[in-house]
Amino acid sequence: MAHKKLTRRNFLRGLTAGAVGAVGLRFANQGRASGPHGESEYKWAMVIDQEKCIGCGYCTLACRAHNDINPDISWNHVFELDEIGERKVYLPRPCMHCEDATCVQVCPVKASYHRPDGIVMMDYDLCIGCRYCEVACPYGARSFNWKEFTGENPAVPEWGYPEVERRPRGVVEKCSFCYQRIDRGLASGLVPGVNANATPACVSSCPTRARIFGDLNDPASEVSQLLAAHTNFRVKEDLGTEPRVYYLPVREG
Amino acid sequence: MKQLTRIITPYRIWMMGLMSLIGIGALSGLLVLIEGLSLTNLTDLVPWGLWITIDLSSIALAAGAFSLCAAVYILGLKKYEPVAKTATYIGIIGYSMAMLCLLMDIGRPDRFWHAFVYWNPHSVLWEVTMCVGLYFSVLLLEMLPIIGNTPWMKALFPWLSARLVKVHHIAPFLAVAGLTFSMLHQSSLGATYGVLKARPIWYRPGLSYLFIISAVLAGISMTLLASMLSDRFSRRARVNDRLIKSLAVFVGWGLLLYLYLRFWDAFSMTYSHLPGRTEGFRMLTSGTLAFNFWVGEIILGILVPAILLLYKRTRDQPVIRMVAFAMVVGGLVAYRWDTNIVGQLVVMTYQPLDNVVRYISYFPSLVEILIGLGIIAFGFFAFTIGVEYLNIVNHRQVHAHQERTVQPVVAPAD
Numbered sequence: 001m002a003h004k005k006l007t008r009r010n011f012l013r014g015l016t017a018g019a020v021g022a023v024g025l026r027f028a029n030q031g032r033a034s035g036p037h038g039e040s041e042y043k044w045a046m047v048i049d050q051e052k053c054i055g056c057g058y059c060t061l062a063c064r065a066h067n068d069i070n071p072d073i074s075w076n077h078v079f080e081l082d083e084i085g086e087r088k089v090y091l092p093r094p095c096m097h098c099e100d101a102t103c104v105q106v107c108p109v110k111a112s113y114h115r116p117d118g119i120v121m122m123d124y125d126l127c128i129g130c131r132y133c134e135v136a137c138p139y140g141a142r143s144f145n146w147k148e149f150t151g152e153n154p155a156v157p158e159w160g161y162p163e164v165e166r167r168p169r170g171v172v173e174k175c176s177f178c179y180q181r182i183d184r185g186l187a188s189g190l191v192p193g194v195n196a197n198a199t200p201a202c203v204s205s206c207p208t209r210a211r212i213f214g215d216l217n218d219p220a221s222e223v224s225q226l227l228a229a230h231t232n233f234r235v236k237e238d239l240g241t242e243p244r245v246y247y248l249p250v251r252e253g
Numbered sequence: 254m255k256q257l258t259r260i261i262t263p264y265r266i267w268m269m270g271l272m273s274l275i276g277i278g279a280l281s282g283l284l285v286l287i288e289g290l291s292l293t294n295l296t297d298l299v300p301w302g303l304w305i306t307i308d309l310s311s312i313a314l315a316a317g318a319f320s321l322c323a324a325v326y327i328l329g330l331k332k333y334e335p336v337a338k339t340a341t342y343i344g345i346i347g348y349s350m351a352m353l354c355l356l357m358d359i360g361r362p363d364r365f366w367h368a369f370v371y372w373n374p375h376s377v378l379w380e381v382t383m384c385v386g387l388y389f390s391v392l393l394l395e396m397l398p399i400i401g402n403t404p405w406m407k408a409l410f411p412w413l414s415a416r417l418v419k420v421h422h423i424a425p426f427l428a429v430a431g432l433t434f435s436m437l438h439q440s441s442l443g444a445t446y447g448v449l450k451a452r453p454i455w456y457r458p459g460l461s462y463l464f465i466i467s468a469v470l471a472g473i474s475m476t477l478l479a480s481m482l483s484d485r486f487s488r489r490a491r492v493n494d495r496l497i498k499s500l501a502v503f504v505g506w507g508l509l510l511y512l513y514l515r516f517w518d519a520f521s522m523t524y525s526h527l528p529g530r531t532e533g534f535r536m537l538t539s540g541t542l543a544f545n546f547w548v549g550e551i552i553l554g555i556l557v558p559a560i561l562l563l564y565k566r567t568r569d570q571p572v573i574r575m576v577a578f579a580m581v582v583g584g585l586v587a588y589r590w591d592t593n594i595v596g597q598l599v600v601m602t603y604q605p606l607d608n609v610v611r612y613i614s615y616f617p618s619l620v621e622i623l624i625g626l627g628i629i630a631f632g633f634f635a636f637t638i639g640v641e642y643l644n645i646v647n648h649r650q651v652h653a654h655q656e657r658t659v660q661p662v663v664a665p666a667d
Contacts, residue, residue, distance in 0.1 A: 102450065102451060105375050106448070106449075107378075108373055108378040128368070129359045131301065146289065146295075
């Protein structure tokens with residue numbers, strides 16, 4: 001009996017459900033699962049030359065000073081990989097700023113997002129600290145603020161001065177390609193990758209010029225030239241994350 | 254002496270014990286909120302630990318609510334209505350426990366509502382959060398007529414009680430909504446792990462199916478175990494053994510199906526070496542998680558209870574049946590723990606073209622354990638309150654005509 005009485009209601013409910021579904025589909029189609037959207041004339045990338053890296057760790061320290069990072073955390077860790085004869089081989093690891101970034105896909109609140117120029121950014125005001133992005137990142141590039149960072153930054157002033165706000169306890173943070181230096185540099189007519197003040201701190205501070213930064217959209221930029229001239233690789237390329245950090249392997253002989 | 258035994262009843266000891274665990278847990282929780290998650294043994298390599306396991310387990314053990322409500326209101330198996338009532342209440346407890354765990358676990362509990370406002374529909378975890386929130390509302394609505402029907406509500410607030418009971422009319426719709434939200438997030442909790450290409454041991458489609466099937470079986474088992482235990486220990490609870498036995502048969506066959514799917518899921522992982530996945534699988538089958546995997550998940554979690562529940566002679570013994578249900582519940586917790594932890598304990602290095610894998614370890618810190626115990630004690634406490642005051646386990650409401658339909662389902666009367 002109850003079934004008959006409710007037929008119209010059922011129909012209306014079905015209609016509502018269909019409408020909700022259609023809206024949902026539209027919403028889901030609005031944006032790709034990941035990848036930078038919007039217009040930008042730049043496509044920032046970093047090239048790291050393993051031939052030149054001596055593992056001094058200046059990049060890590062300059063990064064800590066300019067981004068005001070807790071000494072327990074490295075946005076920019078330098079891994080010692082191997083030894084070839086007498087020489088050690090290093091792999092410095094910033095955030096890879098993947099085009100198909102898993103962290104952006106999995107973040108439940110869009111605290112991780114792409115800028116149109118490809119930089120994977122963190123919105124520290126949105127982050128709820130669930131750490132799904134940490135679990136999802138294939139590169140371990142993300143760090144959680146387990147403790148509040150109070151007091152002086154030991155890397156300041158020797159390695160530079162903070163340019164961004166310190167993050168609160170309970171959010172995830174990571175390398176931002178020093179977006180603040182790029183943006184301020186561009187605003188004052190400098191060229192990121194050419195002028196040190198418009199270039200990520202790790203690149204500017206590298207004593208052997210093992211790190212090069214620049215625009216992949218510009219075929220004349222040093223990064224484009226290096227990638228055209230040398231064999232290069234990206235870490236865990238098989239995952240399809242399309243990192244924007246390229247490595248030039250050690251060239252023997 | 255006589256007076257003393259009248260004051261110190263087993264019920265009071267039980268409740269006092271639970272309340273002290275809840276108290277200790279609450280104090281530890283406060284400490285973590287003040288001092289931060291650095292008090293835990295979680296790290297950037299193992300960011301999800303004991304609390305996430307309790308969260309996953311309590312959501313899974315709450316799955317009896319949607320499966321039994323779907324059976325009653327959608328498939329029309331009305332005789333299970335009293336069991337569905339118990340399951341609904343356990344559902345509310347389970348989801349409350351899960352939300353408490355998450356509130357402890359996230360770094361910014363003050364921003365728990367962000368997922369409801371700042372949508373990322375591409376994130377599985379966003380979908381889980383939305384479904385958990387919506388499903389919890391459905392459960393609360395399903396709970397209203399149960400509260401309205403309690404004798405004390407009827408006596409004290411007859412007007413309100415009548416209004417609450419009326420919510421029962423929309424029960425079929427609530428069941429459809431509940432089924433949708435529940436099925437979505439019970440499976441997508443598996444997908445939360447299954448979509449992560451960064452962790453090859455997780456990266457497979459099967460996790461979603463395995464998560465929902467294990468949740469349905471263990472959720473029903475949890476409901477039946479809790480009902481039978483309350484029947485033993487409380488005058489206010491009465492169960493109908495025939496109802497429970499017919500569901501026990503369902504759980505038994507379900508376990509065999511689950512074992513079949515687990516077998517092929519595991520078997521496919523033994524072929525060829527995939528860095529990270531093979532190491533993770535080795536950790537489960539012969540490494541540090543081997544005991545959990547073989548004994549907890551497979552033998553005691555699936556095989557033994559399947560036999561005990563399908564073999565009539567063992568099924569007819571209430572104690573053995575309860576043990577079997579407890580094993581299914583334990584097997585689910587072991588499965589959730591192993592799945593969550595195995596992907597994090599296998600760390601892949603950065604060496605290009607040379608896949609070196611490193612094993613790490615994790616053991617929860619004291620505050621993690623105390624808070625976990627507090628949350629579990631809260632679950633037991635809330636259930637006991639339900640049995641004593643909300644008439645939550647009562648199979649006597651089964652009507653005569655419904656009784657008759659029970660008989661053909663089960664074997665000849667005992």
